[in-house]
Amino acid sequence: MLNYIWAALIISSFGFALVSDIHDLQTDRYRNNRPLAMEVRFTRAEDAKAEHADVDVTVRSDAYRLWSGGNETPDLTGKALLTQTAEGPVLQFAKDAALPPLLATIRDVTAKESKQLIARVQPLQFTNNTAATTNATFAPVRWVKIAAITSAAFDFAKKAVELAISLIGVLAMWLGLMRIAEASGLIAVFVKVVQPFLRPLFPEVPRDHPALGMIALNLSANMLGLGNAATPMGIKAMEELQKLNPSTDTATNPMVMLLALNTASIQLVPPAALVAIMGIESAKLFVPILGVTTMCAILAALVTKLLGRLPGYRKSDPNLIPA
Amino acid sequence: MRDAIEIFSLFVLPTFIIFLPLYGLFKRVPVYEQFVVGAREGFTTAVNIIPYLVAILFAMAMFSASGAMDMLTDLLRPAMQAIGIPAEILPMALIRPLTGSGSQGVLLDMVQRYGANSFFVHIAGTIYASTETTFYVLAVYFGAVNIKKTRHALPAGLIADAAGVILAVWLVRWLVH
Numbered sequence: 001m002l003n004y005i006w007a008a009l010i011i012s013s014f015g016f017a018l019v020s021d022i023h024d025l026q027t028d029r030y031r032n033n034r035p036l037a038m039e040v041r042f043t044r045a046e047d048a049k050a051e052h053a054d055v056d057v058t059v060r061s062d063a064y065r066l067w068s069g070g071n072e073t074p075d076l077t078g079k080a081l082l083t084q085t086a087e088g089p090v091l092q093f094a095k096d097a098a099l100p101p102l103l104a105t106i107r108d109v110t111a112k113e114s115k116q117l118i119a120r121v122q123p124l125q126f127t128n129n130t131a132a133t134t135n136a137t138f139a140p141v142r143w144v145k146i147a148a149i150t151s152a153a154f155d156f157a158k159k160a161v162e163l164a165i166s167l168i169g170v171l172a173m174w175l176g177l178m179r180i181a182e183a184s185g186l187i188a189v190f191v192k193v194v195q196p197f198l199r200p201l202f203p204e205v206p207r208d209h210p211a212l213g214m215i216a217l218n219l220s221a222n223m224l225g226l227g228n229a230a231t232p233m234g235i236k237a238m239e240e241l242q243k244l245n246p247s248t249d250t251a252t253n254p255m256v257m258l259l260a261l262n263t264a265s266i267q268l269v270p271p272a273a274l275v276a277i278m279g280i281e282s283a284k285l286f287v288p289i290l291g292v293t294t295m296c297a298i299l300a301a302l303v304t305k306l307l308g309r310l311p312g313y314r315k316s317d318p319n320l321i322p323a
Numbered sequence: 324m325r326d327a328i329e330i331f332s333l334f335v336l337p338t339f340i341i342f343l344p345l346y347g348l349f350k351r352v353p354v355y356e357q358f359v360v361g362a363r364e365g366f367t368t369a370v371n372i373i374p375y376l377v378a379i380l381f382a383m384a385m386f387s388a389s390g391a392m393d394m395l396t397d398l399l400r401p402a403m404q405a406i407g408i409p410a411e412i413l414p415m416a417l418i419r420p421l422t423g424s425g426s427q428g429v430l431l432d433m434v435q436r437y438g439a440n441s442f443f444v445h446i447a448g449t450i451y452a453s454t455e456t457t458f459y460v461l462a463v464y465f466g467a468v469n470i471k472k473t474r475h476a477l478p479a480g481l482i483a484d485a486a487g488v489i490l491a492v493w494l495v496r497w498l499v500h
Binding site for chain 2: 005006020151157171174185258271287307
């Protein structure tokens, strides 16, 4: 199943990106090569003939609306550098120029590094010594999503490794502490306490096996929202379960159950990110979160048990395959 | 009650970290030596996870960068509204199992668009807190022990995620609004 879903995500993302980009081209979303009327103002009259000059650019609201095809915006003003090149004058907008969404997107795509929007302009029509009008066109923007999925793929391949490497420290610390707990016999004591509750969910795990202790620690850390303790304990629990697994590459029923209970875990403490994003408002969600997660955890356990009984999944169960 | 739980969750880790070596000493375990032996596994485990994490994260990132979320939201809107799920929360429901940072971005976006005290943000926040990044958890936990054939783990996780979305809508409607 994971094989198909994984491949489907990759293949379909190309399809979605292609459809989205073709739609953008058909509707001319980025107004490629369409001139936008603007006014350029020099600070001094002699700047008008200079090769480089700092200018103030104004785009009138009605001109912008005509160009962009709709959106209400106030008059836009911003600083830019006007340079005379062999192919005509070029405007380079300042880095902090406040741009409306469409122009901001064009800037993000065409000037990814410098964040300075570049416009080719027609020769200036001077209205007086320091002011002129002109028409500007921006570098054409095409195939935005195709470029986006490509860079997302490479960015996240890199990020995955950074993430795994950043886990080393926390993992090492917890696995070290767990080793002390095992050596001192603490896990064995803990297993005795939790096994009446956990054995019904993990009947394949033998009585008094340390895996039950690790599972209980992992699930409790999860409930308390202690992410950086829950993950190492879950991994440790998986390692204990793997010791009981006759197969090297196929998940056993208790492993699937542990995973299901981790993806649908009771939350007594809402995640820190929720509080950070929603602020004090997140307090109202305490009861709904507790309710949803409790029901989800029960449901996940039931669904896992039921799915495990399907003939297809029974056939792949490493514990049922004669060695 | 809530304060008690939060204080408990604040104290449980330091207590745990201090208690383990203390109990070990009491049981005459060479605590430092045992710690180092255990900690050594941290490196190999993390390195084991890498191929699984790369596979999952790059596929998820491609999918969310492709604009699929917007299109799927439009596509699923009528069906979802028929069963009483507001279309505004669909981006959160769709992205939550795929990426953690992506779903935080969606939540932040919704807070700015609808306000933190709105019905939609309450539902989205509940979904965010109640369900996990299923694909990431799968990669990390199974990757650590080199399990490639995940059997019914993904279907079970995704069914729980879907149930979480429906329950979040119901409970927020019933308890908060």
